[in-house]
Amino acid sequence: xxxxxxxxIVADMYGCDSEVLKSADKMAxxxxxxxxxxxxxxLSSHFHQFYPHGATGVIVISESHLSFHTWPEHGYVAIxxxxxxxxxxxxKAFDYITKxxxxxxxxxxxxxxxxxxxxxxxxxxxxxxxxSCET
Numbered sequence: 001x002x003x004x005x006x007x008x009i010v011a012d013m014y015g016c017d018s019e020v021l022k023s024a025d026k027m028a029x030x031x032x033x034x035x036x037x038x039x040x041x042x043l044s045s046h047f048h049q050f051y052p053h054g055a056t057g058v059i060v061i062s063e064s065h066l067s068f069h070t071w072p073e074h075g076y077v078a079i080x081x082x083x084x085x086x087x088x089x090x091x092k093a094f095d096y097i098t099k100x101x102x103x104x105x106x107x108x109x110x111x112x113x114x115x116x117x118x119x120x121x122x123x124x125x126x127x128x129x130x131x132s133c134e135t
Contacts, residue, residue, distance in 0.1 A: 005114030006064060006084040009094045013077045015104025021072035024048060024055035030100045031066050035059050038093035040066075040083065066093060077101065082113075 020026045024047040035042050040061040047057035058067040063083040070077045079097060083090040098106060 003115070003117035004087075004112040005116060006082060006112070007087040007090045008080065008082040008111040008113050009090055009108060010111065011079045011081075011094070011098075011106055011108040013079060013098070013101055013103035013106050014075060016075050016077055016101045018053075018072040018075055020101065021070040021075065021077055022053040022055065024057060027055050027068055027070065027077075028057055030097060031057060031059055031068065033100065034081075034093040034096040035061060035066060037096040038083075038089045040089060040093060063089065066097075075104075077103075084114075087112075 020030075028045070028047045032042075032045070040063055043060045043062055045057065045059040047055065049055055053072050054070050056067075056069045058065055061083070063085055065080065065082055067080045068077055079094075081090050081094045081097070083093070094108075
C-alpha cells in the first residue's frame with residue numbers, strides 16, 4: 001500500500017431523523033462522541049443553530065477535522081471526516097456518526113490525501129458497506 005498522509009471521508013446521508021438534524025446541540029453531541037470514540041485529539045469546536053431550522057458545525061482536531069451541515073427539511077446531512085496518521089481512526093469516527101444518525105442511505109467517497117510514496121498503488125479501504133435502502 002502506498003504511504004499517504006491522510007484520509008478524507010466525504011459523505012451525504014439521506015433519510016436521517018429531522019429532529020436530530022435540526023438541533024445543533026444534538027449534532028454536537030454526536031460529533032463530540034465520534035471524536036472521543038475514535039480517540040482523536042480535540043483542539044476546538046464551533047456549532048451554529050440556524051433558524052427556523054438546521055445546523056452546522058466543526059470539530060478541529062490535531063489530526064484535522066470533523067464537520068457537518070444539515071438540511072432537516074430534507075432529512076439530509078453533508079459530512080466530512082478528515083484525519084492524518086492512523087487511517088482507521090477516521091473510519092471509526094465515521095462509523096460512530098453513521099450509527100448514531102441511522103440514515104436510510106449513505107453516499108460516501110474516501111480520498112487518500114498526500115500520497116508520498118508513488119512507487120506503490122494506494123490500497124482503498126472502507127469501513128463498512130454502503131448503507132442503502134432497497135426500494
